[in-house]
Amino acid sequence: MLGLQELDKTKLMTVGGKGANLGELSRIEGIRVPDGFCVTTEAYKRIIDQSPEFNLLLGQLSLLEADDRQRIAEISVRIRKIIEAIAIPKDISEDITGFLSRLGEKDAYAVRSSATAEDLPTASFAGQQDTYLNIIGKEAILKHISKCWASLFTERAVTYRLQNGFDHRKVHLSVVVQKMVFPQAAGILFTADPLTSNRKVLSVDAGFGLGEALVSGLVNADIYKVCNGKVIDKKISVKKLAVYALKAGGTQVQETPPERQNSQVLTDEQILSLARIGRKIEEHFGHPQDIEWCLADDSFYIVQSRPITTLYPIPEAKTQENHVYVSVGHQQMMTDPMKPLGLSFFLLTTQAPMRKAGGRLFVDVTDNLASSDSRDILLEAMEHSDPLIKDALMTIIERGDFIKSSPADNKDQSSGNNKQDMPSSGSFAQSEYDPTIVSDLIKRSQASIAELKRNIRTISGSDLFDFILEDIPQLKKILFDSQSLAVIIAAMEASAWINETMLEWLGEKNAADTLSQSVPNNITSEMGLELLDVADVIRPYPEIIEYLQHITEDDFLEEIVKFDGGQATQDAIYAYLNKYGMRCVGEIDITKTRWSEKPTILVPMILSNIKNFEPNASKRKF
Incomplete structure (x- = not known):
């Protein structure tokens, strides 16, 4: 057992994601976290090691695919029954009792699962294991600890792990036992807007009673938006139901009195107070957080904080000012993410102020937009290369409040300087005419x-x-x-x-x-036309066409010489690869497979040319 004050992020494998995060939260000055303790993953390991049948069933479960729902359900039910039937060892039970005695054995507790694969930066596992609220008495708490262990094998938890590639044997469960908070209101605070991904807007979901009603989707929530210390939007929902704790233990859904159903759950002052708490927690963890909160006796208690895993990552910036980034990949007609080696090489060769995010490269054009002269040059370039990006940039510029004008630009405007006196983008192309x-x-x-x-x-x-x-x-x-x-x-x-x-x-x-398609040395055009010529070489040989329609391996060029016309086909394809073989789709990423490395990539294009074009099509198209 470990008390919450003993926990931090280094204890992830001992107390799981929820437990480690609660330990971190309890260390932040001014953040209230209900007191409690964790039953560590070592207790869970001792429990499952007692059952040979458990390990046999776990082996069967590991062989299943995520869409094999019926078998997952059948095996999961059997595993849960086994775990719940195993008696908790005496020494573990005594440790739990000792913590309960110090905290208050007759008090009510929340018993919550905390898996080692949970509340991670890349996978939240939110809601995959069970939580039990308002549990009173030692025997009831011990029983629900066993239920939490068993909930590691609910059908939804097993399926989630299969979908995300987590090994069942390597995921262990801790159980958090925390003093129960009986809130007048509860909900969720996102320190970045989950709908727009705006990191400067906090979003608050709030409802009466326990927050589990919101998490489970049982009731509608009020939604408040906060930006720069001000409440900028409110959506007051009709709240017909709420979940409350019962004195004897457990929870109950109750109807909200009609006069309160349309009332605002939190005052504006409370909303702003909660937003300040959220920013403090976000600063501690270093990235946007999904925070569960309770309001009791006019004080906010934090019962969980996890990373928001659905936000698109943003480039690292040295300042908190607004930034505008243009995608390099979209400029190159390549929207796929790049591998780390490809990113590294590209960044070594570029002179532009590029940043990485989500496996993609972006150019920071904030400074270009801050000056009217460089802004005009950028917009003119976008007009020709990507009008959609130009439209997006115009939308940002027209807002008027997103980009700060550069000091030099303001000075020019105040002194009456005319931007028409500045050189245009065309002047950069001026060069003495030389045909060579x-x-x-x-x-x-x-x-x-x-x-x-x-x-x-x-x-x-x-x-x-x-x-x-x-x-x-x-x-x-x-x-x-x-x-x-x-x-x-x-x-x-x-x-x-x-x-x-x-x-x-x-x-x-x-x-x-x-x-431009018939201008000399237009390589992009020429390599397409020359692939039509390769198709013309193969066209007279139906046996080779039939063979190419079924190949899967890249050694086909060695085998093709066995057919009539095979040598001519091999020569034509090799000649093409010698000239263009280091090209490919998305080639700005040097890790992309080149045609010379995998010639089968070209085969569908060659067969399409044979089917859709007449002989000598390349000359006519040129």
């Missing part, structure tokens, strides 16, 4: 790649990572070559001008996008 610029850049790039291939060929293992790190400064020099960037910007400006002018003059949309 592009071909020279291509030759330099090809020479650099050839040299890199020679140098990297004999390197492997950890030496390869050292080589890559040493090469990154050279890579950045190539990526951000001023002449190369000038060419790219000039092309973007020209395309934008053609699209806008052709739309105005001829009513034709996206003319430059169509024309």
Whole structure:
């Protein structure tokens, strides 16, 4: 047994998530936590070790899938009966009795489950194990401790663990026994709005009586929103029912008197007081919290706090000011998360102020939006690359209160400076006309790649990572070559001008996008056209087409030479892979599987080309 004051986050495996969090809460100055103790996971382990049948059934349970509901239900019922039938060892029972004597043996208690896989930053397990309220007397408390142990194997708890990949044998249960609070009101406090994910808005659910009625969905709750120390929204619900504790033990659903059904549960002063408590708890744990509270004798008691696991993570920022981030992946038409190695490599090569969140990269454009000049440049760029993001940025700008103007911008406005005197984005693309610029850049790039291939060929293992790190400064020099960037910007400006002018003059949309598909050295277009040529090589050989429709392994290119036309097919695909094999979908993540690593990725596209296009389609499309 351990008293709550003895617990902290280091005791997770001993007292479970709920117990560890309650221990942390009891250490925060000014936070009231009902007194109590934890029956540790060691007691649970001793109980289950007494039953060979339990371990046999647990082995059967581990073999099931989450959707095998009937078998899960059958085995779970048998396991719960076994656990509840095992007598609690005498030494454990005496320890429990000792704690009850010190706290008040005749008092009422809440007996609550606390699993080692519970209230974690990545999986809350909220409501998966059982809680029993207003339990009075030693025998009743011992009985409900056994019920809590057994509740680790309710059908919902077992299914949740299977769905989230938790091993049944590695999840153990502690039981929290806390003095009962008899509240006039109770509910839940979220220190970030669970609907909008706004970290600056706290959301309070409040109802009369015990909070279990809200958690179980039995009654509607008042909902209050707080931001910057002010109540900014209220939704007062009709509260026809409430759950109250009975003097003899247990709880009962009661009808709320008609005159109170539409009344506000908490006063505005109480709402703001609760919000301050929530911020203090959030600061202690370091991330947004889902907090269960009770109001008794005009004081707030906290009976649980767990991380909110449903919020999309946000990038770390050095200040508490508002920030605006633009997704790098969406700019690259890649919405999937990146693996850590891909994130690390990208961050080593970029010059932009990028941040990580949810396995994705974001550029902080807050400073760009704070200045009218850089704001115009950013919005103009978004107009051409991603109009939807531009619309979102305009919505934020038009709010007027989200982004602070930079001091220089305010000074310019007060002195009457005109932003039209500043250089536009087009001026960055101004360069002396030279028809050899592009071909020279291509030759330099090809020479650099050839040299890199020679140098990297004999390197492997950890030496390869050292080589890559040493090469990154050279890579950045190539990526951000001023002449190369000038060419790219000039092309973007020209395309934008053609699209806008052709739309105005001829009513034709996206003319430059169509024309650019047949511009020399448009690699994206060329690799699509050349895959049509690969389809033309295979087209005359129905036996190979049939074979490709059923392949699953990447050694198919070795097997394909056995067929008529197989050598020509192999040569065509290998030639394509030698040229474009390091491309793939979402290729800004270097961990993505490349076509050369898994050629089967190309097969559906080749077969689609054979089915949907006539011979020589690439020349006609070009």
